[in-house]
Amino acid sequence: LNGRIDLAQAESVAAIVAARSTGALRASVRQLEGGLSERLRLARRELVGLLARIEATVDFSDEDVDELDWGSLAEGLGRVQETLLHLLGTAFVGRALEEGVWTAIVGKPNVGKSSLLNALLMRERAIVSEIPGTTRDTIEELLEIGGIPIRLADTAGLRVGGDRVEQLGVERSVRAMEQADLVLAVIDLSAPREEDESELLGAADADRWIIVGNKSDLVEGDTGGLEELAARVHRSRRSGESDAPGPARQCRVCTVSALAGEGIDDLRSHIQDLVTGGPGLHLEEPILASERQRVLVNEAVGSVSEAMAGVARGEGEELVCEDIRMAAQALGRITGEDLTPDLLDEIFTRFCLGK
Ligand SMILES: Nc1nc2c(ncn2[C@@H]2O[C@H](COP(=O)(O)OP(=O)(O)OP(=O)(O)O)[C@@H](O)[C@H]2O)c(=O)[nH]1
Ligand SMILES: [Mg+2]
Known part of the structure; x- marks a missing residue:
């Protein structure tokens, strides 16, 4: 990111200073390298992509945009949820x-x-x-x-x-x-x-x-x-x-x-x-190292669940969008990214509208 570090990486600098064990130190160094940030960014990008797909069908429904595919939307949400739950599983460690x-x-x-x-x-x-x-x-x-x-x-x-x-x-x-x-x-x-x-x-x-x-x-x-x-x-x-x-x-x-x-x-x-929990610590894998990160990922998991339930119940696009947006925002707050600019980017580059 323009050669600078994001919020999660900045947090790891403090954690490196405070590390109480070699394990904590290794995990923090990994975080500084950006392992966690990368995973969060991918999950968030996927959410923003889903959001763009829904919003495109809502906002421009009179134009030449395909019908919303609810099945693949549910699939995408499921994929993100899996990633987030996996991360949440590292909270205890x-x-x-x-x-x-x-x-x-x-x-x-x-x-x-x-x-x-x-x-x-x-x-x-x-x-x-x-x-x-x-x-x-x-x-x-x-x-x-x-x-x-x-x-x-x-x-x-x-x-x-x-x-x-x-x-x-x-x-x-x-x-x-x-x-x-x-x-x-x-x-x-x-x-x-x-x-x-x-x-x-x-x-x-x-x-x-x-x-x-x-x-x-x-x-x-x-x-x-x-x-x-x-x-x-x-x-x-x-x-x-x-x-x-x-x-x-x-x-x-x-x-x-x-x-x-x-x-x-x-x-x-x-x-x-x-x-x-058995097989030992994989400190090479990204883990949720701070309470702030754990709370925000937990929030995101809650919102994605809501979105998935909304899709299953056949709720309106607006409500599902709102949940997805909240999940993306929670993830964005971990790395310190703002939602709006790249959401717009997504919409305009993927659907080539507004030319
Ligand atoms: N043979 C043998 N004696 C032991 C062993 N572990 C402790 N002891 C002896 O048992 C006695 C009590 O040991 P402590 O470690 O003080 O026991 P504790 O459970 O802390 O006792 P409290 O503080 O009084 O509750 C001491 O005389 C120890 O040397 C062991 O593995 N083998
Ligand atoms: Mg004793």
């Missing part, structure tokens, strides 16, 4: 890169939560001791897994009783657990399974929990019914009411020894899988 993934390590006292934090950080950050109730306040650290910034919080062990300070710590743990994007629920494999553990896992959500069986070095392969425990966590809370059965999805399970550092790499890949 974009947010994770921008803000980090809030991750809480929870579990009963003495199961090795602080040891796990240290093992993941590869340094002795939190105090570890054989005395239950060692961690009383939440400790937060930033680490990076597969290019994604992870904000890891070690919490006070969950138990009733204890003194007032410990109870305040427990309250924070519960809050951290509820608000976290990701929960690492730690269980001591060498201790007998207990009732309050099932209670903890009763709150589990297979979409964002990983059950971590720790102290594997003490049990030599005997996972003490861990899989059985996990199998009971079927529910996916995001996808419906907490009482509804939801799709049967087993919670991820991982056995580690925080002390010996065994299984930690495995846990890392579980975390990466869960955050990126």
